[in-house]
Amino acid sequence: MRYLPHTSKIRHEMFREIGINNIDQLFVDIPKGSLLKDNIKISNHKSEIEVESILKDISNKNLSVSSASNFIGAGAYYHHIPAAVDHIIQRSEFLTSYTPYQPEISQGTLQYLFEFQTQICLLTGMEVSNASMYDGASACAEAVLMAQRINKRKKVVYSGLLHPHYIETSKTYTKYSGAESIFLPLNINSESERFNDFIDEDTCCVIVQNPDFLGNINNLNDLSQQCEKYGVLLIVVVTEILSLGVLNSPGSMGADIVVGEGQSIGNPLSFGGPYLGFFSTRKKFVRQMPGRIVGQTIDVNGNRGFVLTLSTREQHIRRDKATSNICTNSGLCSLAFTIHMSLLGEEGLKKISKLNHIKAVNLSRKIKDIKGVSLINKNFFNEFTVSLSKPAVSVVDKLVSKNILAGVPLARFYSDRDDLKNYLIIAVTEMINDDQMEAFIDALRGELQ
Amino acid sequence: MNSRSRAHSFKSDRNIITEVKSVNQSLIFELGSAEKSGVDVQDCDFSANLIGDSFRKEKIGLPGLSEPEVIRHFVNLSKKNYSIDEGIYPLGSCTMKHNPRLNEKLARLEGFANLHPLQPINTVQGILELMFELSKNLLEITGMDAVALSPAAGAQGELCGILAIKQAFEKKGDNRSKILVPDSAHGTNPSTAALCGYDIESIPSNSEGRINFEILKEKLNSQVAALMLTNPNTCGLFENDILKIAEEVHNVGAYLYCDGANFNAIVGKVKPSSLGIDAMHLNLHKTFSTPHGGGGPGSGPVVVSSRLSSYLPIPMVKMVNNKFEIIEKESIDSFGRLKAFHGQVGTFIRAYAYILSHGADGLKQVAEDAVLNANYIQSKLKKYLTVRYSGYCMHEVLFDDKFLKGTEVSTLDFAKAMIDKGIHPMTIYFPLIVSGAMLTEPTETESKKDLDDFCEKLIDLAEEAKSGNKNLFDSSPTKAVLGRLNETAAAKDLVLTYSE
Numbered sequence: 001m002r003y004l005p006h007t008s009k010i011r012h013e014m015f016r017e018i019g020i021n022n023i024d025q026l027f028v029d030i031p032k033g034s035l036l037k038d039n040i041k042i043s044n045h046k047s048e049i050e051v052e053s054i055l056k057d058i059s060n061k062n063l064s065v066s067s068a069s070n071f072i073g074a075g076a077y078y079h080h081i082p083a084a085v086d087h088i089i090q091r092s093e094f095l096t097s098y099t100p101y102q103p104e105i106s107q108g109t110l111q112y113l114f115e116f117q118t119q120i121c122l123l124t125g126m127e128v129s130n131a132s133m134y135d136g137a138s139a140c141a142e143a144v145l146m147a148q149r150i151n152k153r154k155k156v157v158y159s160g161l162l163h164p165h166y167i168e169t170s171k172t173y174t175k176y177s178g179a180e181s182i183f184l185p186l187n188i189n190s191e192s193e194r195f196n197d198f199i200d201e202d203t204c205c206v207i208v209q210n211p212d213f214l215g216n217i218n219n220l221n222d223l224s225q226q227c228e229k230y231g232v233l234l235i236v237v238v239t240e241i242l243s244l245g246v247l248n249s250p251g252s253m254g255a256d257i258v259v260g261e262g263q264s265i266g267n268p269l270s271f272g273g274p275y276l277g278f279f280s281t282r283k284k285f286v287r288q289m290p291g292r293i294v295g296q297t298i299d300v301n302g303n304r305g306f307v308l309t310l311s312t313r314e315q316h317i318r319r320d321k322a323t324s325n326i327c328t329n330s331g332l333c334s335l336a337f338t339i340h341m342s343l344l345g346e347e348g349l350k351k352i353s354k355l356n357h358i359k360a361v362n363l364s365r366k367i368k369d370i371k372g373v374s375l376i377n378k379n380f381f382n383e384f385t386v387s388l389s390k391p392a393v394s395v396v397d398k399l400v401s402k403n404i405l406a407g408v409p410l411a412r413f414y415s416d417r418d419d420l421k422n423y424l425i426i427a428v429t430e431m432i433n434d435d436q437m438e439a440f441i442d443a444l445r446g447e448l449q
Numbered sequence: 450m451n452s453r454s455r456a457h458s459f460k461s462d463r464n465i466i467t468e469v470k471s472v473n474q475s476l477i478f479e480l481g482s483a484e485k486s487g488v489d490v491q492d493c494d495f496s497a498n499l500i501g502d503s504f505r506k507e508k509i510g511l512p513g514l515s516e517p518e519v520i521r522h523f524v525n526l527s528k529k530n531y532s533i534d535e536g537i538y539p540l541g542s543c544t545m546k547h548n549p550r551l552n553e554k555l556a557r558l559e560g561f562a563n564l565h566p567l568q569p570i571n572t573v574q575g576i577l578e579l580m581f582e583l584s585k586n587l588l589e590i591t592g593m594d595a596v597a598l599s600p601a602a603g604a605q606g607e608l609c610g611i612l613a614i615k616q617a618f619e620k621k622g623d624n625r626s627k628i629l630v631p632d633s634a635h636g637t638n639p640s641t642a643a644l645c646g647y648d649i650e651s652i653p654s655n656s657e658g659r660i661n662f663e664i665l666k667e668k669l670n671s672q673v674a675a676l677m678l679t680n681p682n683t684c685g686l687f688e689n690d691i692l693k694i695a696e697e698v699h700n701v702g703a704y705l706y707c708d709g710a711n712f713n714a715i716v717g718k719v720k721p722s723s724l725g726i727d728a729m730h731l732n733l734h735k736t737f738s739t740p741h742g743g744g745g746p747g748s749g750p751v752v753v754s755s756r757l758s759s760y761l762p763i764p765m766v767k768m769v770n771n772k773f774e775i776i777e778k779e780s781i782d783s784f785g786r787l788k789a790f791h792g793q794v795g796t797f798i799r800a801y802a803y804i805l806s807h808g809a810d811g812l813k814q815v816a817e818d819a820v821l822n823a824n825y826i827q828s829k830l831k832k833y834l835t836v837r838y839s840g841y842c843m844h845e846v847l848f849d850d851k852f853l854k855g856t857e858v859s860t861l862d863f864a865k866a867m868i869d870k871g872i873h874p875m876t877i878y879f880p881l882i883v884s885g886a887m888l889t890e891p892t893e894t895e896s897k898k899d900l901d902d903f904c905e906k907l908i909d910l911a912e913e914a915k916s917g918n919k920n921l922f923d924s925s926p927t928k929a930v931l932g933r934l935n936e937t938a939a940a941k942d943l944v945l946t947y948s949e
Contacts, residue, residue, distance in 0.1 A: 001807065001810075001814060002806075003549055003807070003811075004818055004894065005894065005896035006818055006896070010897050011818075014821055014822075014825045015821075017829065018824050018825060018827075018828045018841075019828070023820070023821060025841070026817075026821065026824055026841045026843075027718065027820065028841065029841075031689070031691065031692050033723070034719050034724055035718060035719055039717070039809035039810060039813060040590055040717055040809045042586055042589055042804065042809045044808035044809055045807050045810055046805050046808060048806070051551060051802050051806050052551065052554075052555065054805060055579075055798070055801070055805075056555075056560075058560075058575045058579050059558040059559070059575055059576075060560055061560075061574050061578065062561070062564055062574070062575040063568070065563045066563040067559065072565045072568060074567055075789055076565060076789075076790065082487070084487070084519060084520055087520075088519075088523045091523075092527075093527035093528065093529075093531075093532045093534075094530065094532075094743055095534075095548065095740045096532040096533040096534045096545075096548050097530045097531060097532040097538075097741065097743050098538065098540055098543055098741045098743070099741070099743070099744035100743065102868065102873065103931070103936075104865070104926050104930065104933065105529075105530065105873065106529075106530055106743075107474075107529035107530070107930050108527045108529040108530035109743035111474065111476070112523070112526055114945075114946075114947070115476055115478070115947070117945055117946055118476075118478065118946040118947045119511060122510045122511055128943075128945050132745070134605065134745075134746070135789050135790075137788050137789035138787070138788050165786060165788075165790065166789065168779075169785075169786050169787060169789065172762070172784065172785040172787060175612070175645075175646075175784075175785075176615075176644070177644075217501055217503050219502060244505075244509075245505070245509075246498075246500055246505055247504070247505055248503050252507070261789070268557075268563060268795075269562070269564055269565050270561065270564065270794050270795040271564040271565070271566050271576050271794040272566030272789070272790025272791040273601070273746070273788070273791070273792055273793040274746030274748075274794075275789070275790075283943075286943065286945070293945060295944055295945050296939065296944035296945075297935045297936065297938050297939035298469055298934070298935055299931040299932040299934045301470070301471075301932050302468060302469065303470065303472070303473050303931050303932070304469045304471070304472045304473065305473070305931045309936065309940050309943070314636070315604070315640035316636040316879070317636065318640075319640055320642065320649045321643070324640070325605075325637050325643075327602065327604045327635075327636075328602035328603060328734065328744060328745040328747035329745040330745045331742045331746070332745065332746060333742075333746055335742070335743065338477075342477045342481065342487070342513070342514055342519050342523075343487035343488050343513070344487070344488050344511075344513060345481055345482075345483065345485055345487070345511055345512055345513010345514065346508065346510070346512070346513060347483060347485070348486035348488040348513055349509070349511060350509075351486075351491075351492070352490045354495050355491060357495075358495060358497070358498065361497060361498060361499050364499075377499075378499070379499050379500060379501035379503070380499060381500075397569055400569055405568055405569070405572070408567045412777075415778065430490070
């Protein structure tokens with residue numbers, strides 16, 4: 001077996017050192033009847049050639065976004081990843097190291113996490129960030145729990161335009177936190193969402209997404225003022241972090257906690273994971289934050305260095321009183337993010353965000369001219385929602401035969417809402433060219449005729 | 450308030466910055482500039498934009514660098530990390546084994562890496578097949594009845610298991626309030642139980658490093674929902690009373706949750722189903738070798754017995770009429786959803802490749818060699834370090850600090866001196882119940898030569914300590930990029946982001 005260094009002769013030498021004759025002497029503590037007499041029923045070991053061929057065959061049964069025209073977004077986005085990113089994250093020292101518990105020999109990881117935290121703060125307009133969460137949805141759930149710890153209130157108000165998976169995940173995490181949750185219904189007209197009716201002295205927090213699930217850009221200034229008036233924490237979720245290249249930061253609009261998904265920068269779609277949850281907030285809340293945090297310090301000689309800090313919040317120290325049970329996070333995904341963001345810089349980020357937006361605007365203009373299509377958004381980033389003259393699921397299924405992944409039907413999430421069955425969320429990124437747009441328009445027109 | 454003014458607002462409390470005498474490597478913020486970029490993006494006419502009044506006019510403050518500068522920066526950073534690829538990484542409870550590169554290659558195939566989680570089901574039959582096959586394999590390996598692949602890491606796996614247990618009781622109208630956790634458990638266990646609204650009762654360990662069965666029996670009653678047990682436990686020992694424990698737990702109607710962090714010791718040798726376990730998470734980034742990546746991503750699928758299968762979270766992959774489907778809607782019994790989309794799919798691909806590569810024979814050999822290596826180290830070191838509990842260990846050996854008594858060298862000093870020997874320290878001060886604990890897990894992918902080398906270095910250090918060479922330990926590490934870091938100052942004068 002190619003991954004195991006011992007030969008049978010070596011094993012016997014080691015038996016002698018230990019003073020045993022056979023390996024099962026080391027397994028004496030296991031109940032006799034439980035030790036397997038026969039091997040488990042899967043095939044025996046396979047060569048690299050065989051394994052590669054099996055997995056290649058499986059992968060060929062999928063249609064990849066790179067061999068189609070992809071207009072699917074809704075919380076995960078197909079963006080270009082510079083070749084340098086994947087090259088660096090596969091360096092042994094990054095790929096095969098552990099959580100930086102020994103800082104003297106983990107400065108590589110600790111420094112990039114410090115850089116990551118700073119990038120996240122700059123983008124979100126917040127003061128402190130942790131070193132990552134599992135994904136945007138679990139980061140959102142942890143934000144709600146943190147808000148409950150901060151103001152000890154019960155009422156939690158969710159926008160109906162928050163990604164449904166984020167709502168469901170938060171629901172799971174807060175099941176036993178004492179939260180009294182209010183879920184506003186998804187309303188196609190986002191401006192009619194009436195938060196004010198639910199904001200009072202008993203409200204813990206309000207959770208909104210920007211751009212929202214349907215792609216709308218929302219100005220949060222009024223909402224944040226209303227929240228501030230009643231001591232309510234405003235949690236802003238960003239599922240497309242690229243939007244922050246052209247949009248005002250949630251912090252500048254008065255957010256208290258900004259969480260979301262960082263997959264768009266540096267990380268492949270990979271059918272939904274592993275992704276990169278980010279979590280940032282105001283400095284005064286830092287001791288209530290979940291997850292690892294890296295801080296700057298000095299070594300015995302006065303050299304600048306970095307360490308994991310405020311660990312007294314964490315499960316390995318505080319156990320049942322910890323701010324979260326999270327241990328492993330998304331380290332390598334945050335490295336990919338940091339490298340990609342360092343390559344982009346302010347200029348590259350702004351340019352790529354603008355390009356995403358303009359491509360989406362161009363497609364939206366053409367698409368709404370099709371008979372039977374109407375665009376619901378006024379302002380959006382790289383994603384918008386249309387209503388079609390027939391159920392979106394059937395249209396999407398038809399367009400697959402033309403190698404077009406046309407978007408996400410709202411019915412995928414709201415199968416019980418008959419009024420939403422004709423709606424389609426369409427995302428456009430820099431990966432889509434003009435020919436692909438034209439082909440999409442033609443195919444959609446043909447399908448709706 | 451924009452980010453700049455925020456950054457200025459807490460500049461005044463940055464004492465630690467003034468104490469920095471030298472900088473080992475610049476930060477990207479000290480190297481890059483807003484005008485520079487390592488990505489060429491086509492210009493576009495932005496006049497027709499539909500951003501509205503939320504358009505960002507202010508500077509973000511992000512520096513950019515050219516590609517050669519970025520490569521150099523991160524490659525130089527990487528050199529400041531120790532990794533399993535350069536030497537033994539014997540962190541107990543972490544299973545730092547070799548990460549096969551084939552698995553990296555396969556996870557990057559276009560037909561895997563470039564799949565959107567919301568594609569029409571017909572276009573993703575291959576990846577669903579892989580998830581289905583991986584599930585089947587995990588069930589065969591563990592003997593359990595159902596699996597939830599979606600938990601993102603071990604701690605989320607625990608959450609999954611305990612939520613399923615809680616849901617099972619709620620459906621029966623049985624309102625239980627307590628979870629029992631041994632005092633040697635990982636911190637995630639009590640933390641998870643608290644997240645699920647349970648009171649935690651700690652069960653002391655006995656003098657043999659195992660759960661105190663008599664006290665456990667006393668604490669078990671109809672208020673107990675579950676016992677969370679790590680097996681093999683964090684002392685590196687198999688809970689040899691496991692069948693009796695399971696029986697007692699089941700007698701009061703409670704469930705036995707197993708923290709599967711240490712499954713590497715028994716994979717292919719024992720099926721957890723035969724030990725009376727009702728639910729258990731598997732760390733794919735431990736036993737099934739997906740890379741730890743500096744602290745993540747992980748993956749923590751949960752296997753359960755038939756008593757709990759209907760309470761598992763969504764999504765689930767099912768085969769319906771010869772076609773794979775994803776069940777994304779909550780059933781009546783499911784406790785809900787743990788994260789967006791379908792789980793850590795990139796790790797599923799790697800873990801599946803790992804299982805195929807090893808096969809039934811290879812997996813069994815993994816457990817045997819992992820246990821062999823730990824006992825080999827124990828045998829070679831027992832005269833020099835103090836082994837905490839007598840007898841054979843499983844895949845990790847636990848030393849305490851008795852051998853350092855009178856030397857004024859602490860476990861921490863000893864660990865830091867190991868760094869100067871060119872090896873990564875073991876897990877220290879865990880489990881909490883053992884004084885100056887040194888939990889050492891070599892894993893099966895270490896050769897005898899590397900184990901011998903490791904033992905020799907530890908023997909050297911133990912002898913140095915006993916010979917009174919305290920100075921060697923006080924000053925260590927001297928050969929790392931940095932000397933010992935001031936963690937107290939870091940927590941006191943919080944500097945969590947860069948500012949000019």
